[in-house]
Amino acid sequence: MSIPSVTAGTPPAAIVTGPVRALLLRWAHERQPRETGGLLWGRRPDTSTWRVDGVRELRDRAATPRRYRADPREVWRYLAAPMEGQGTVIGMFHTHPSADPTPSSVDSRTMPAGFLHAIVGREDRGWSIRAFHREAPDAPVEEVRVHPDGRRVRTDRRRAAKGDR
């Protein structure tokens, strides 16, 4: 499916710190061929920015190569009691061990509003991480550009790959 890009305002961006990125890639690799997933901690300093500082895998013993589901009781436990020093739960992630990191139709249908959704999936040269969100339950799913740790990278929405300063 196609993911519409944002048409107005600042393009949404997720800053993913190095340790979080490393864990996401490691879990995707180690759990293959099954999916895995979990929660993302951090801050959302403004509506178009997420800063992901922490991550926790929530194992699903019934996961398959195409299905992962976090235990809702575990999710609620962490939503209710944030991890010390890591901000609050701002999103979730899951892996696509044999597909690219774009939301499946089920992902899009079930994506809760207001959270960042990172997907670790297969692309040409290995694993890559993309992120998505919807602002309201009936809003379309939009891509959130993932930046490495550090400064916010300025991007032109249509020509993001080259010419960044």
Ligand SMILES: [Zn+2]
């Ligand atoms: Zn998925």
